[in-house]
Amino acid sequence: MPAQGGFLRNRIQAPIDVAVIGGGVIGLAVAWRARQRGFTVTVLERGELGGGSTRVAAGMLAPIAEADPSEAALLELGLASLRSYPSFIEQLTRASGREAGYLRCGTLLVARDRDEAESLSRELEMRTSLGLPVQRLRASEARGLEPGLAPTIRLALLVADDHAIDPRTLTAALGGALARAGGELRTGAEVRELELSDGGEDAHRVVLAGGERISARRVVIAAGVWSAEIEGIPDHCRVPVRPVKGQIMRLRDPAGPALLTRVIRMAAGYIVPRGDGRYVLGATMEERGFDTTVTAGAVFELLRDAIELVPGFSELVIEELSAGLRPGTPDNCPVIGESEISGLYWATGHHRNGILLAPITAELLVGELAGEQPSELAAGFAPGRFAHAAAESAP
Numbered sequence: 216m217p218a219q220g221g222f223l224r225n226r227i228q229a230p231i232d233v234a235v236i237g238g239g240v241i242g243l244a245v246a247w248r249a250r251q252r253g254f255t256v257t258v259l260e261r262g263e264l265g266g267g268s269t270r271v272a273a274g275m276l277a278p279i280a281e282a283d284p285s286e287a288a289l290l291e292l293g294l295a296s297l298r299s300y301p302s303f304i305e306q307l308t309r310a311s312g313r314e315a316g317y318l319r320c321g322t323l324l325v326a327r328d329r330d331e332a333e334s335l336s337r338e339l340e341m342r343t344s345l346g347l348p349v350q351r352l353r354a355s356e357a358r359g360l361e362p363g364l365a366p367t368i369r370l371a372l373l374v375a376d377d378h379a380i381d382p383r384t385l386t387a388a389l390g391g392a393l394a395r396a397g398g399e400l401r402t403g404a405e406v407r408e409l410e411l412s413d414g415g416e417d418a419h420r421v422v423l424a425g426g427e428r429i430s431a432r433r434v435v436i437a438a439g440v441w442s443a444e445i446e447g448i449p450d451h452c453r454v455p456v457r458p459v460k461g462q463i464m465r466l467r468d469p470a471g472p473a474l475l476t477r478v479i480r481m482a483a484g485y486i487v488p489r490g491d492g493r494y495v496l497g498a499t500m501e502e503r504g505f506d507t508t509v510t511a512g513a514v515f516e517l518l519r520d521a522i523e524l525v526p527g528f529s530e531l532v533i534e535e536l537s538a539g540l541r542p543g544t545p546d547n548c549p550v551i552g553e554s555e556i557s558g559l560y561w562a563t564g565h566h567r568n569g570i571l572l573a574p575i576t577a578e579l580l581v582g583e584l585a586g587e588q589p590s591e592l593a594a595g596f597a598p599g600r601f602a603h604a605a606a607e608s609a610p
């Protein structure tokens with residue numbers, strides 16, 4: 216549906232079913248799935264679609280490579296999303312008429328020296344004890360799979376099920392699918408405030424920076440690291456989200472796509488191939504507030520490690536240096552579900568895993584939008600777990 220003109224915008228329209236604040240991978244996935252369930256949906260994005268943290272992300276789909284036994288619920292969620300990816304992409308490609316940038320490439324975890332090899336052996340034991348499919352490879356076997364790896368590597372683990380996707384291609388496909396399905400996408404629409412109804416038949420109102428009010432029966436906050444900044448939400452319902460900075464670079468091999476075919480993970484970073492000669496090299500993890508500067512030291516360290524591991528990397532052309540902000544919560548887990556205010560939902564805090572978790576987040580949240588009981592899987596990610604902390608930290 217096209218955006219309305221200025222005169223009509225100042226009037227309060229009939230309520231839509233779902234207003235989604237934020238047009239990143241999470242907001243778009245939720246909106247598309249909600250539209251598929253028959254809801255009228257509007258996405259309100261203050262900048263460009265997919266222009267937030269999603270634009271910067273590498274796009275690894277790596278619950279197994281990133282498994283942490285102290286985060287069992289997150290691992291379950293990640294595995295569920297990984298399993299749903301193939302059908303999600305198949306439906307998305309059909310619905311949008313576009314490729315989604317999904318690469319079933321697998322992942323290699325690589326050790327460069329004895330210390331890293333010992334650490335990798337412990338990682339293997341941990342994953343095996345969790346029943347995760349990981350295969351130990353001798354250096355020669357790893358180099359057989361990826362001849363671009365340095366002859367000096369000591370050991371590798373093959374995670375055949377962890378893949379990758381290009382987040383920019385993915386958000387373009389999600390936006391296309393949503394538009395084709397009749398959802399409304401409004402860019403340049405900054406949400407300033409929510410006027411929350413106190414129940415009954417009244418809808419909530421989403422107030423834009425220019426003063427326009429949009430009436431919606433359900434509001435989904437999917438504004439990534441900026442989710443906590445929207446005004447009008449009572450403190451006891453506010454989800455604490457903090458920015459975790461990541462510096463990252465994009466490169467291209469003029470010789471073509473042969474240098475690497477799998478995601479390569481090393482002690483302090485990773486290289487993600489796009490399958491066409493482009494690579495993403497990342498990333499730092501820094502607690503520096505909303506700073507998105509790129510520093511010489513970070514670029515140096517990323518390149519030094521990558522070139523040591525894959526000597527041919529030194530021939531690549533640097534196309535982009537950037538820094539993004541991962542939306543982190545106090546327990547590093549996402550927040551998915553209805554708040555204590557009826558009709559107000561959160562889909563945020565996806566930290567390092569928002570691209571991976573987009574399909575499962577959309578599935579769980581849209582189930583709740585449709586009035587289904589939250590599943591057991593969703594229970595660990597309910598917004599209510601922060602209610603106490605938010606109220607205590609209120610001034």
Ligand SMILES: Cc1cc2nc3c(=O)[nH]c(=O)nc-3n(C[C@H](O)[C@H](O)[C@H](O)COP(=O)(O)OP(=O)(O)OC[C@H]3O[C@@H](n4cnc5c(N)ncnc54)[C@H](O)[C@@H]3O)c2cc1C
Nearest residue numbers: 237239261267268269274275406439461539568569570571
């Ligand atoms: C360096 C780096 C590498 C990463 N690599 C990976 C990876 O390999 N795999 C993975 O799964 N994840 C990765 N991530 C994490 C991933 O990027 C995030 O978890 C994910 O993008 C979060 O998506 P989102 O939609 O919640 O947020 P965003 O993409 O930030 O979208 C939020 C949107 O809300 C909009 N917005 C904010 N406030 C308002 C407002 N008031 N009104 C209207 N619109 C508003 C913003 O403009 C933005 O477009 C990485 C992150 C970084 C920084």
